[in-house]
Amino acid sequence: MLDFITKETAPNPNATVIWMHGLGADGYDFADIVPELQLSPSAKIRFIFPHAPIIPVSINNNYKMRAWYNITDMNLAKNPDIKGIKENAKFIEELIDREIETGIKSDRIILIGFSQGGVMALHTATRCKKKLAGAVCLSSYFPTAESLDEEGSEANKNIPIFFGHGNFDAVVPPELGLLAYNFFKSRGNPIERHTYNMQHSVCLEELTALGAWVNGIFT
Secondary structure, three states, X not given: OOOEEEEEOOOOOOEEEEEEOOOOOOHHXXXXXXXXXXXXXXXXXXXXXXXXXXXXXXXXXXXXXXXXXXXXOOOOOOOOOHHHHHHHHHXXXXXXXXXXXXXXXXXXXXXXXXXXXXXXXXHHHXXXXXXXXXXXXXXXXXXXXXXXXXXXXXXXXXXXXXXXXXXXXXXXXXXXXXXXXHHHHHOOOOEEEEEEXXXXXXXXXXXXXXXXXHHHHHO
């Protein structure tokens, strides 16, 4: 099982958020932003921030770093590492199962991810056999859309999704995020999309909107 950091908003949590970081970062990247979400005072949420495996990444001269999958081209739509995404989704599923074993109901679990982590959140949530509460895609995209009809879980066919993206993102172009949004919109998923005048990052306004969405899901 992946190593991870845990933060709880109150004792005896009844809901879980599993939050995946981006390429080259680790679980500490978002571990301190929980207060910025401005969650309901009554929220009792356990936040799990896993550390991705350390693997060689092609675009960085095969330098080993924390990554959810390999990237071979700066054009992220070209030759995505589908095998790597699928293999590491199993680690996230292990974390989901762990939370269920602690007493958290599966439909009280949200997957959140930034950049590479957003890919993992969308992929894992839409394939998970256990019904989840929602998925969040921050500054990210959905390279495994083409296989969703074949691999998708009936339990999460209509999973709610929150999309957030920077208008000036030069790492994951906003067009890729919009493509993912339109894909799920066409399938009838309950979705929100928010854009901000920022680059490949998150901002306070985005975190506030995300917190409101999480409050709505867990209410």
